Amino acid sequence: MKNYVVLKFGGTSVSSRARWETIASIVRSRIEANETPFVVCSALSGVTNLLERLLVEAPSGTHHETLATIEGRHKEIAAELGVPFELVSNELTELGRLALGASLTNEVSPRLRARALGMGELMSTRLGAAFLESIGVESEWMDARQHLKAVALPNEPDAKHYLSALCDYSADEELAAALKPRVAVVTQGFIATHAHKPGETVLLGRGGSDTSGAYFAHKLGATRLEIWTDVPGMYTANPREVASARLLKQLHYEEAQELASMGAKVLHPRCLAPVREAGIPLHIKCTELPDVEGTVISGDSPDFGAQVKAISSKGGVMLVSMDTLGMWQQVGFLADTFDCFKRHGLSIDLVTTSESNVTVSLDPAANVLDPATSEALLSDLREFCTARMIGPCAAVSLVGHNIRAILHQLGPALEAFGEQRIYLVSQAASDLNLTFVVDEEHANKLVQRLHELLFHDRVSDALLGPTWNALFHPDGDSDRLDDDVWWFSKRSELLELAKDGPAYVYDVSTIQRRAEELQGLGLDRVFYAIKANPNPEVLKTILDFGFGLECVSPGELEHAKAMGASERLFTPNFAPKEEYISGFESATYLTLDNLHPLRHWPEVFAGRDILVRMDPGHGRGHHKKVKTAGAQSKFGIPPEQVEELADLVKRHDINVIGLHSHVGSGITYAATWSETAMFLAGVADRLGSVRILNLGGGLGVPEKLGDKRLDLSEVKETIAAFRQARPEFELWMEPGRYLVAESGVLLGRVTQIKEKEGGRFFVGLDIGMNSLIRPALYGAYHPIVNLSKVDGSPKIVADVVGPICETGDVLGHKRRLPVSEEGDVFLIASAGAYGYVMGSQYNLRKPAIERILR
Missing domain, CATH: 3.30.2130.10 (VC0802-like)
Incomplete structure (x- = not known):
């Protein structure tokens, strides 16, 4: 009895001699294991897209360059494999005729489209089979359309039957009888023959080569189906978009079906039903890394519990x-x-x-x-x-x-x-x-x-x-120094500063660069939210750009006044009456965010100009604790209280000159601020006296090294579009973290290393949550590097922890690091905002000090 194994190879797996040599090695190993390999191949990588483009261009007769490109791709691979290019001349000739026909009729029918798109698989397999033969792997080329026949479905449109057909995959004794022991069959994925028109090509839909493999596995009663592709299995997310995605070693058919149906691109959703019905295990393997175990999909997957x-x-x-x-x-x-x-x-x-x-x-x-x-x-x-x-x-x-x-x-x-x-x-x-x-x-x-x-x-x-x-990318999970961050070029200076103990270090040039970016947004005024970082040298740098300062307490107002800030915006929250009284004396502008003061202390505001903070009803941000709008947030006046607001200010001769809304921090959605402007403009229309719209802050900062930055040009475009529609308003903004976060790093030294069961490492530092509380408070991520071992390859995965007697004193979880030693200097990046200013002496430990680099 023949022991069949079906091997499906995707486009990237058949597009070079190196990959075909890997295929040859795999086929040989299966033959040596007394298995009969049945090889199903896709078209060369990118060729199906070229064929699609050809069909778009053909009706207008502009397809000749694309046809030449397709011919060139196959000529190159034939030369690389050392096989005659003439093996695919018939397919290329027919492809030219099909394109010519489309140019004459000025249309591409589903029938013509299916025939043309199927040429890619026919050509790749002809060349591949010849290569295997040339290096001593006995093989035979087979036309898949001889054994895969489409099934006609009720009410099925002609286009769907030609372009996304289903096939009969019942046991095929004729196919099994045609296979020879120790001889590899090379055939095509993606194509089959029409249900009622023998000889006419139909397609199984884009990505349908997986399904072809599953059909053939069921027809042959194969011991397993192997899908060889450019990834070693199914992942916890698309690894092309989430580099930290984890390989899933085992899945049940049902789980794999859900993943494939819901968007996982490794498998075509239709390929699982045939193997599940026959109880055939499906193995996903990687041609580039053939020794990696990959994912096994079967009915015998262990029960890992609810998760x-x-x-x-x-x-x-x-x-x-x-x-x-x-x-x-x-x-x-x-x-x-x-x-x-x-x-x-x-x-x-x-x-x-x-x-x-x-x-x-x-x-x-x-x-x-x-x-x-x-x-x-x-x-x-x-x-x-x-x-x-x-x-x-x-x-x-x-x-x-x-x-x-x-x-x-x-x-x-x-x-x-x-x-x-x-x-x-x-x-x-x-x-x-x-x-x-x-x-x-x-x-x-x-x-x-x-x-x-x-x-x-x-x-x-x-x-x-x-x-x-x-x-x-063995180094990819680690936070490694890179030449596009300021602390890469100033490493030696930072190491020298670290000798004096734990320290925050701020780079003035980075603050200046961010300030210049904000100046380019076309706003009327920018107020820096000093709660992010009130360091005097930082404030001097920002004030040099003509920005005002936004304050939330009398202490911040005094600090801003001492720094010489000519414009001071005061935004108290649930503050006592006395703070509003003194605020009018110390601040240039005052923002109110509750009706209580107007209801109970109207005399404080009578005859005054004020701004009012509104709540648009929803927040944004990277963590629930930094979302500052919505029913669960303590900030802002809800829109349903606008009529009462209008009545109170009219009754007490209060002039609402501006409206303010701040929806959160760490926002990367570029239209946030123009949407805020639209909301505030709608409220302004109900009040009548408003000339200023303060759009808040919250401009997002990249969380990890290499993350995409907030597109400020898009922010500027959306703001400009609003300004064009409502030119009567001044537009303000009050960013904090955006100006200073990336300017700051926190330096500390390794105190101890600990290893626990299961190879879990802890690297202890002389800095902890008393110096930087954001990871514990917000779950914030900060890049962490061993500054003493810049060139060290990551060897361990460790939690980076501090000396505070709290379970939550963790600065970074599961960081890939070089082997670290007592005394090594560690750098925590993006620490210039809400770092030192939120420090404490918890456990009676002194937090890190502050230093400036120019």
Whole structure:
């Protein structure tokens, strides 16, 4: 009895001689293990995209350059493999004829598209099979269309059958009989033959080569299916976007299906059903790292208990929202509306319902949703309801096992959705996923945030393997010095300063650079929020740019006045009456954020000019404790109290010259400040006397080295657009952390090293939460490097801790570091804001001192 193993190789795995030599090695090893290898291959990497471009250009006759590029790609790989280029001449000739036909008819039919797009796999396998033969691996080329036949589905549009077909994958004795022991078969993924028109090519959808492999595995009754690609398995998130994603060593078919269906790009969603039905294990392996264990998907995966195993994101999702009061307690509404989708050959993915609305999602991988189909669908639906299309959106899913049982543990993670507009929420009855549909532009950042919250502290075990960085970029998880940060070039000076003990060090040139950036935003005034860092040298640097100072206490006002600040903005919060009285004497402007003072002490404000802080109803920011708006926040007057505000200020002759709103800190959404301006302008229209809109601060600072910066040019554009629409207002801003965070580092020395069970390391420093409380208070991330061992390769994963007698005295979790020794100088970056100023003498330990570098 033949022991079949199906090996599927993706585009990157077949695009160079080195990769084909790896394929040859794998095939030989399977033959030596008395297995019969059945090799399924994709087109060369990028060729299918070139073929798509060819078909776009062909109707206008501008395709010749792209055709030449496709020919050149195959000529290059043929030369590299040392096989005759003429092996693919027939396919290239036919491709030219198809393009010419499209240029003559000025259209590309689904039939022509399928035939053209399938050429990539035919050409790559002809060259690959010849190469294997040339180096002594006995092999035979096979046309997949001889054994994969598409299945016709009811009401299936012609386009879908040609471009996203399903196939019969029942046992194929004829195929099995054709295979020879110890001879590798090389065939194509992605293509099959038409259900009713033998010889006509149909496609299995983009990424369909995985499904071809699964079909052949089921047909042969293979012992396993191996998917060889450019990643070594399925991950806790897309590793191309989340470098700290962890390899998932084992998954059940159901979990892998959820991940694939919800956006994980390693596997095509359709490839799991055939192997699951036959109980065939599926192994995901990496051609670049063939010795890495990868992911094994089977029905025998251990029960790891209730937990989230991965976060996935699927873009290009379109929603159809159907509103009507006619569905309430009526029979048949869903049947009638869903029949419209069926008539147009559209497969519904997610569904949510209320008494007057049904919203469904359409998966781009399962549907060909062109404008004509969309309009026809909406037209049919409008017979029953008010229907509209929403998108493009993204479905962000938490995938795992028994998620319902751990919903109460997911509270901190679900807070990441607080800033998003959520269109649809779905929790599977199978208890395998919890899905949120949001605007597509926010999906990547959301996935990164969720992954940090859910997987940052997870240790390696039978489920979780190494990170992507650990496999492909061994230094990537460590916070290493880089030449685009100021402290790289001033290392020697910092090491010298560290000899005097723990210290905050501020770089003046960095503050100046950030101030120049803020000057370019086109604001009327900028006030620096001195609570971020009131160091006198820091304030002098900022005042030199003509900025005012924003203060929140009498002490800060006195400090600002002593520094010579000509404009002082006072923003007290739940302060006693006396602070408002003295504030009018010491400050240039005063901001009120509660009606209590006006109700109970109107005489303090009578005849005065004031600004009023409003609450737009929602906050933004990197942590719940820095979101400063919304019903849970103590800041600001809610919009529903505007009428009372108007009455109070009129009754007591108070002049509201400005409105203010600050929604949070660490914000990276560029339109935040223009949206704040729009909100405030709406309130201003109800008051009538307002000429100033203070948009707050909160400009985000990159959290990790290499993170994308907030695009200030986009912020400027959105502010300019608002100014053009409402030129009557002055626009102010009051940034704090943005000006100073990256200018500051905290220096300390290693005191002790500790290792515990399971290889868990702790590196102790002479600085702790009494010097820098942000990690303990906010869960804030600060890059940490061993400044004494700049060139040392990361060898350990350690928690960096301080000397304070508190479990929370952790400055950084799970940092990849060089082997460190007592006395090494450690640097904690982005510590210039809310560092020294929040320090304490807890445990009666003195916090770090402050130093300046110019």
